[in-house]
Amino acid sequence: MKDFESEYKELQGIVEKLEKGEVNLDASIDQFKKGMEILKSLRSQLKKVENELKELDVKLVDDEL
Amino acid sequence: MNNLLDLLSDQVLTVTSAVELINGVLTPLSLAIEGEVSGFKISQDKFVFFDIKDEEALLNCFMMRFNLPFKLEDGMKIKLKGYPKVRPQSGKISLTIQSIELVGEGALQKAYEELKNKLQAEGIFDSSHKKTLPFMPKSIAVITSKSGDALQDILRILKNRSGGLKIYLIPISVQGQNAVKDICTAIEYVNKHQPTDLIIIARGGGSLEDLQAFNSEPVVRTVFSSRIPIITGVGHEPDVTLIDLVADVRAATPTNAAEIAVPDYDQILFDLDQTMGRLKFAVSGLIKSKYHSLDIITHQMRQTLQAPARGIDGLHRRMLNIIQNMQRNVWEKHSYVESSAASLEAINPENILLRGYSIATDANGKIIYSVANVNFGQKMITKLKDGNIESIINKTEQR
Numbered sequence: 001m002k003d004f005e006s007e008y009k010e011l012q013g014i015v016e017k018l019e020k021g022e023v024n025l026d027a028s029i030d031q032f033k034k035g036m037e038i039l040k041s042l043r044s045q046l047k048k049v050e051n052e053l054k055e056l057d058v059k060l061v062d063d064e065l
Numbered sequence: 066m067n068n069l070l071d072l073l074s075d076q077v078l079t080v081t082s083a084v085e086l087i088n089g090v091l092t093p094l095s096l097a098i099e100g101e102v103s104g105f106k107i108s109q110d111k112f113v114f115f116d117i118k119d120e121e122a123l124l125n126c127f128m129m130r131f132n133l134p135f136k137l138e139d140g141m142k143i144k145l146k147g148y149p150k151v152r153p154q155s156g157k158i159s160l161t162i163q164s165i166e167l168v169g170e171g172a173l174q175k176a177y178e179e180l181k182n183k184l185q186a187e188g189i190f191d192s193s194h195k196k197t198l199p200f201m202p203k204s205i206a207v208i209t210s211k212s213g214d215a216l217q218d219i220l221r222i223l224k225n226r227s228g229g230l231k232i233y234l235i236p237i238s239v240q241g242q243n244a245v246k247d248i249c250t251a252i253e254y255v256n257k258h259q260p261t262d263l264i265i266i267a268r269g270g271g272s273l274e275d276l277q278a279f280n281s282e283p284v285v286r287t288v289f290s291s292r293i294p295i296i297t298g299v300g301h302e303p304d305v306t307l308i309d310l311v312a313d314v315r316a317a318t319p320t321n322a323a324e325i326a327v328p329d330y331d332q333i334l335f336d337l338d339q340t341m342g343r344l345k346f347a348v349s350g351l352i353k354s355k356y357h358s359l360d361i362i363t364h365q366m367r368q369t370l371q372a373p374a375r376g377i378d379g380l381h382r383r384m385l386n387i388i389q390n391m392q393r394n395v396w397e398k399h400s401y402v403e404s405s406a407a408s409l410e411a412i413n414p415e416n417i418l419l420r421g422y423s424i425a426t427d428a429n430g431k432i433i434y435s436v437a438n439v440n441f442g443q444k445m446i447t448k449l450k451d452g453n454i455e456s457i458i459n460k461t462e463q464r
Binding site for chain 2 (some may be wrong): 003004005008011012014015018019021023025028029031032033035036039042043045046047049050051052053054055056058
């Protein structure tokens with residue numbers, strides 16, 4: 001899975017391209033579909049589930065001289 | 066002890082085993098001592114020798130150079146921790162130093178300035194070394210005191226802004242004899258064994274003496290060599306420690322460090338809603354303009370084809386059919402855009418709640434669809450955009 005940031009950037013790119021009207025009608029529908037898929041994936045990553053807290057026991061071993 | 070002494074008094078030992086025996090007694094003694102430095106020297110670039118003294122006595126001290134947290138000079142007031150040991154080669158007792166700190170604001174300020182200038186000259190604080198923070202980290206290591214307010218502040222902000230994060234707390238002492246080693250070990254541990262997307266190092270405000278560990282050379286160098294980006298939130302706004310200068314991002318406070326670490330999920334959801342609006346609007350606009358140009362063509366054709374003889378009537382009809390098909394095709398695309406945007410909106414229950422609606426469920430979380438589903442005295446949960454209300458039903462009315 002791509003990370004959030006690159007998907008977010010891809011979505012912004014699609015929107016800008018469509019707003020400039022640089023794509024033909026069929027291609028724009030494809031881009032629209034793609035944009036909607038990305039939106040769905042991004043939203044699913046923003047679920048407000050509880051954070052998980054774990055305490056690590058880092059053994060601090062004295063340096064032997 | 067007495068038994069041991071009795072036993073030993075009759076025993077003849079070699080010198081080596083006598084020294085071993087004495088060291089067996091001496092080395093477990095970890096002593097904290099305050100005094101003045103004298104006779105400081107570095108040998109072979111590796112070993113540090115000096116004496117710690119007061120008006121009446123002195124003790125030889127020994128440590129490895131890489132453990133020396135700042136530049137020592139004769140006359141400096143220091144506090145150290147170490148254990149005594151007989152050196153077999155010389156027969157002299159010296160302290161093996163485990164940790165060392167400066168005493169007194171003046172000395173600290175001087176050491177701070179010197180170290181800062183030295184590290185600055187090396188380019189350690191240069192912005193070219195700063196790593197970029199991840200946009201949305203999934204895991205964060207928090208290196209701070211377990212008991213301080215800093216930790217609670219950070220956890221609260223992370224909870225409010227994000228969700229599903231893996232947070233690893235590495236408790237350390239933020240001041241005192243162990244602080245430098247704790248901080249370095251924690252950073253190295255995370256890099257090696259628990260590589261998170263991001264590290265936050267934090268502590269509340271304090272005096273220059275309290276913040277000493279965060280101004281020490283080993284800590285600065287360990288932060289510098291971390292592969293994982295580090296945000297520091299040490300002290301409060303006016304305190305600038307050397308760890309702040311070397312960190313990839315310096316936050317004013319622990320709270321601020323957490324705010325920088327994660328984006329606000331609610332804000333992003335809002336942005337995504339806006340983006341969806343733009344997407345829909347852009348495509349609808351494109352479709353509408355195509356439709357409009359088809360309209361114009363139809364109109365022009367009607368005018369062109371109206372006058373001529375009946376022979377071209379068939380052609381006229383066929384052309385109109387083609388245009389009508391194209392129009393239908395365009396409108397189908399348009400309604401696809403509308404409905405898919407609508408369905409995406411519909412799958413996000415948060416949106417409904419944001420608009421002021423609420424969802425009623427029973428105690429088990431089952432949605433209540435009808436007044437027939439509930440009984441007098443039953444518990445009901447009402448879910449709103451920012452929380453839940455628990456209530457008891459005392460009346461139902463069928464509509």
